[in-house]
Amino acid sequence: MKKVLLISIVIILAAPVAAWAVYKPMRVLAPSWVKGIVCISHEICIEEPSRYQEAKDMYHSALNHVSSVVGVFHKNPRIIFCSTEHCYNSFGFKKSSATNIGSSGIVVSPRGWEDYYLRHEMIHHRQAEEFGVFSSLFKPEWLMEGMAYSLSNDARQQLSRRWQSSRDKFDKWLKEIGERNLWQEARKI
Structure with a gap:
């Protein structure tokens, strides 16, 4: 009995460490543990602290835009601003410009330091808040x-065919349902 209890305790204690090592996006939960990342506030973590003002301005601009378009955040997102590919890769990402992790946070690559990329990922954060992280996985791509x-x-103005098609279909749908009904109608899909 004691042996089973001891093994259970070891597994419970080891699971978070193993998850941290194996599933890199989990590092969004404690970004300051990632070498080279400094969390200057609860919302903004950054690889290159000298760019904090730029990141802060971009963050607040995107936050205000997204809040005005899709509603106020339940909890403001944490953003990790990477200045190098090595930093971005340390969270498990490679090709994208920025990546949202449900409602846990957003990681921005060196290529993603653009307002529209940050707004895009913040909208995904709002979607996770409105639909739930799990339910968001089953919503249509468009x-x-x-x-x-x-x-x-x-x-x-023009995206790749796949994303342009999604944007066009969404724009048509939004025009039909009206902006005021966005979340109510989106939950039905």
């Missing part, structure tokens, strides 16, 4: 990505 591309005011 709704999730179309909303993010459209309402972020993405500077690119």
Whole structure:
């Protein structure tokens, strides 16, 4: 009996450490544990502290835009601003410009230091708040990505076919249902 209890305790204590090592996106939960990352506030962690003012301005601009378009955040998102690919890779990401992790946080790559990328990922954060992280996985791509591309005011007039199609379908749907009914109607999908 004592042996089973001891093994259980070891497993319970080891599980978070193993998850941290194996599933890198989990590092968003404690970004200051990642070498080179400094959390200057609860909302902003950064690899290069000399760029804090730039990150802070971008954060607040995106937060205000997204709040005005899709509603106020239940909890302001934590953003990790990476200045190098090594930093971005340490969270388990490679190709994207920025990545949202449910309602836990957003990691921005060196390529993602643009207002529209941050707004896009903040919209995904709001989606996770409104639909729930798990339910968001089962929403259609045109709704999730179309909303993010459209309402972020993405500077690119033409996206790749896949994303442009999602944005166009979302824009058509939003026009039909009206902006006031966005979340109510989106939950039905």
